[in-house]
Amino acid sequence: SNQIEVDVLIIGAGPSGCVAAAYLNKKGVKVKVVEKSKFPRFVIGESLLPKCMEHFEEAGLLHVLENHGFEIKRGARFLRDDIVCNFDFSKKHTAGWDWTWQVPRADFDDLLATEIKKQGVDLSFEHEVVDTQIDNNGISITNIKDENGQQYTIKANFIIDSSGYGRVLPRLLGLDKPSSIPEHSSMFTHVKDINRPDGEEGTLITFDVLDRDTWFWVIPFSNGDTSIGFVGKTELIESYEGDMENMLKLSKYYHKRFENVDFKFNPISIKNYAKSVTQLYGKGYVLTGNSAEFLDPVFSSGVTFATESALKAAKLIDKALNNQSVDWQVEYSDYIMKGVNVFATYVKEWYTGNLQTLFFHRPENPEIKKQICAVLAGYVWDETNPFVKKHDRLVKNLAHIIHMNEKENNTD
Template sequence: MSSTLFGFSDDFDVIVIGGGPAGATAAGLLAKRGHRVLVLDRERFPRYHIGESLIPGVMVPMEELGLVERMEAKGFERKYGGTLVWGNNEVPWNFSFTTGGRIPYAFHTRRADLDALILDRARELGAFVVEDATVKDTIEEDGRVVGVRYALRGLNGTREARGRMVIDASGQARVVGRKYTEVNWNEQLRNVAVWTYFDNCHRLPGDEWSNILIEGTADGWFWGIPIDKGVFSVGYVTRSEVATASDKALEDLFVSELATTTKLKDLLRDATPAAGYRSARDWSYTQDRFHGNGWVLVGDAAAFVDPLFSTGVALATLAASTLSKVVDKVLRHPEIEEKALDRYSAAYQAFFHDIRQFVEGFYDRSKTKGFYFNMAQDVIDPEKKNDAEVDFVKLVSGLSGKAGGLFELELDDLVADATPPATAG
């Protein structure tokens, strides 16, 4: 085994591309299981990222990583539900996570702080982390991915690292996915978002104090996220074609549409701008395949859905938690790799499909609150075992339906089938 300038071998059990929530979760949990893991990220943490509002599903992998108390100690704002101005009569309505099951809250966070917290925990658990490292290509031998070539900022040339499995958690960069599979864009969710931050914002009243606010407008919707004290993240989402057809710049469109809101405008009545504007577009997609010979995708590298219900981090870390169990089993029983990753892929896609199907339907704002509850029930509970409102909250919490298949993936039968029976002595 060769030595690098970092003083450790360049041979690993697993190489993880990307140190965001998905990559750091997978790396930390694999290291916790005794595997030698390398994480390569092109950024230097902490680094800015959008997606500050979380849902209760994220608490499952955070518990596994031992991070819940640290999240509390960081002072992240607890999030108990949501307030919506949505539907055919535009009367505000609320939902509470307590309705949906065992995890009654999540958090609003500054993502720079959250992502650094998870990546630092991966280090503590034994993963090797190299930042400012840009993966340039995969290394293949006999049709199998066996490692990566990467460049370090400020240094000439590339370096190599080899691993028995490569996990692509590179987010929307989709480093491995771009090379080995195709992306399918969701035409119904081709949207553009523009967002900024405000200080000195008012809060929603009473039990809604820390709710995320989602308010529909004629051609889109706004989010309002209370991040810290009086600071709000405020974003506007609309169809890409609407933004393109407008004669206004995205920032001007944001301002003009904000003036048409009711609740959000009131919360910002005494607020002052605290940042410039950022934007993103066309982010809802699914990769054709989630795995291949020696590689597997997780998080936004595999799929991403519209941010309407803040599902991104939860889906990414939940899938990463499951993937860590699958890869652990594959490393110990290489003969089950293809079938095990097939099961992971199928369960992940089913979970993702539930969320996407619901979000697509929810964008029809001509309906009533009861219609949306029933739609959630049709997606995750067609036998109507629960009340429709319970099903709605379970779905928007990330703790629903086919998620059980993802969280409780069984592989022992594959191991048993692949292991020759013992012969009598």
Template sequence: MSNDLYSDIIVIGGGPAGSTVATKLVRQGFSVRLFEKEKFPRPHVGESLLPFCYPIFEDLGVLDILKKKFVRKPGACFVNQDGQDEMNYCFNKVIDEEMSLSFHVRRDEFDQILLDNSKANGVDVYEEHRVVKTKIDEGGCTVSVADKSASQAIYNTKFIVDASGRDCLMAKANKTLEPIEDMDRVAVSVHWKCKEIPIALRSGSVRITYLDGDNRKGWIWCIPISPSRVSMGVVVDSQYYKSAIKDLRKQSSDWQKAYYLNELQSSLSISNIMAEMEIDGDLVVNGNYSYKSTQKYGDQFALVGDSAQFIDPIFASGVYIAMKSASLVADGIVEKINDNQSSKLEKAYEIINNGYAVVHNLIKLYYNPSILNFADSNLFGQNKGSQFSEHNHSFALIHLLLAGDFFEKGDVYLPFLESLKNESQLNRWKNLIGWDKHVSKDHHDDQDCGKTFEQIFNLANLQ
């Protein structure tokens, strides 16, 4: 075995999951190689992050640079399609003040920061190197890698971490990938530029607008990623998308843009936001929006982030799930390599699968507004006093879920989501969640979450 082609661990993919797991493992004394097919920085969707990313950023040592570089995110605002009703869920209602202020990021810059941090910690990073094949047997693992000139080399390792994102390299090769029922979605998105951030986005909250009717099962995201730039995307059911574009293909050579603008203009509130901006860039279309691998790990490999599972990202959970799952799995890999034990790895995936299940059930609730309409300001009653107090605890939990608290407490949140259909069952879960500390304030609508424009947009650095 050639020493220059050997490392203890090989990580496939340099996105948030790959860089996180690589950094944590190299800190444990392992030699780690990371192969990334692209040259960073590169564009990517998924710009809105959850507050529960905060401890991971602290652990990785990147929190201070994120504070200086990116727009802050104080909450999530859900809006009905007609724009007549909306609810802003402020994270500072349920979690500590500092952690409550999350981030909106440009993913090209954010992912570069994480990958550079991996390099600084000692990970050997190879950009523009595509993994074309993996092989696992009792004697060890091999990874075949092609560089940008298509020249190939075979690397040897004890353990492979697949963080290849939606390429799902190992799941596809092992034929373990399957769709998630009734979650097949298509997303079309692009950045917009403006002289000033539209009024509706000045609070800094991610803005999620329902798309109703015609079997859309959809939503629109608006994310202010700088004082002069907004990410805006449309997500709909794939069958609706195919039907909607059928005639447009015949009518226009730029049918994707026509479809995208039609969907945005179907919402009055979005039309008002569009009037203050113009498109700046090329449309990005992403399909295959919900899937999972039926085998996420083995004795010599593990899948993390989107390579293991991906679900409709209504609640901006993608980056957090990727980084949290990578952190949990890294601890399991350490035990597996050092002690040949799998208990921590098994526990990690039990937690991860529970987290996915919670998000999946929350998504299903979103698509059934007759049960729970996140944009309904009357959820708390017309009088946000005595009537509201009856629902204070339950909506504290909704705030916590939207902030990202769905991993370690997944076994509690799953029955809680069921209990939303029957308010009388809620008392059973109060002690389990430890939520007394979360209900000292009212959790009702707060348009600016108590933050100034300057605090959100960090004007000293974001010009």
């Protein structure tokens, strides 16, 4: 027949879908992953956070990533004018991973997808979810279009929507809501990094802060290519109309290095990328990763949030399938939103300028730096960290104190 029955249908084979699939498959749950595109495929989101290493490890996917030789990321550098703010993940408040990778996602996601297939997950590429019907018991019948344009249906007890920018269930179920993050856009490409300097300077991930709203990322890969991208107000990004060559002149620090390099593809723009939803779960479904929420690339939290939410959702579904009760509001939504809200504060305070004030204030306070570093490493659920627990006040208050002191010094 043209209907398949599974316990769990997973939409999308990005990091979120792969982590959920691998975990559930290990638990003996019957899953099916449908992925619209053919891998390897490009997607943005190349700088990971140490926290996500835990997720790949627990899902049984870390070993394939370790063997690939991705560029190792041990921290992050922020530049503004002549001031350098270097975060070193080995100096952070929360215990846990102190390194991760900088990855071209086409390769990275392909490794993950190939591995889950090898582990026995039923994954179909070029199969696209076009529609779904979920009944009052949470049983869903989902229409899929395959690579030949033929339609079939999948009956499932749960859907995990890991469709990223596809935002399948938010669209089909009308769950979209405007994000509380101020609107920004981005333009980026990959380059053949022929002028890459030797040593750490060449491979260091850097955020070059051009003004309060505008910054430039440099993410070197171990294959000799480097990802470069601008983030700024939508009007600014639009005013360059895809003219990356000209926009590169905005970065005094990097202009020379990227002046005459080849772009691997025409610069891509993503406008007003912040996304949110009215609810993260419902009867028979749960949203994970970018399909649920996307804030801003400034702290590279996207993939880590995608894998954290995927692992959590997978664990809860496994529990539910074993007839244990699950409080989705508390155990999923409230938990996930705790982390999202911490990052949301940091993103907002980045663009108010308050966080930039803390980053570039000299002299640095090592204790505070360790606490902020743990947030930037993705450890946003650790409430022993005052910069997690009191995120909504601490950044603002500290920046205020710094500003007051500066004013006093200026009037002395």
